[in-house]
Amino acid sequence: MAALKKVLISAFLICHIMMMLTAALPDRSAVGDRILQALSPYQVFFGLDQPWSMFAPNPASVNSYLTATITFKDGSTEQWTFPRASQLDSWDRFTAGERYRKYQQDNLLPMEKSELWFDLSRYVAREVAKLEQLGRKREFEQLYFYRHTNVVQPPSQVFIPHGQMSKDYSSESVFHFKPTGGPRYEANNSH
DSSP states (O other), X not given: OHHHHHHHHHHHHHHHHHHHHHHHOSSOOHHHHHHHHHHHHHHHHTTXXXXXXXXXXXXXXXXXXXXXXXXXXXXXXXXXXXXXXXXXXXXXXXXXXXXXXXXXXXXXXXXXXXXXXXXXXXXXHHXXXXXXXHTTOOOEEEEEEEEEEEEOOOTTTOOOOTTOOOOOOEEEEEEEEOOOSSSSOOOOOOO
């Protein structure tokens, strides 16, 4: 049993070291591509993939998150917040936190990739409809997505002590979704 543990631990370490080394090289060989292709499902599942853009001369310097204001046909409204890694419990942060951050910061950009916005809108509408069936039974009318953005200043300009979150966010409306009726959700981006 002890020998099996050593073999498994060694295999785990070897796979991770190979993955880190081959992924870190800017110009991979055919062998490196095959190694990463074989390990890709594992890498993506645990959010261990990292594009070179993180190390570019101008790495991303923006923190952002999404919220939505949902309006019901009776005129009432509710707020919905896209999951944020900083507000998830430890397990969810470990398994999905980085994926949520990458998805909303890198993919859900204003005036881009409308098919992703429509998919997210349909998801939120379905989730709200499920909750409303159990609760107040309000009927979904429309939603507006807002992107809240904070530009990260270099430490030499602004210093925020460790553990203290910045509260300096600008907000903009980035997507409007209104179903056209029927069981299938269609939308018009009219912002």
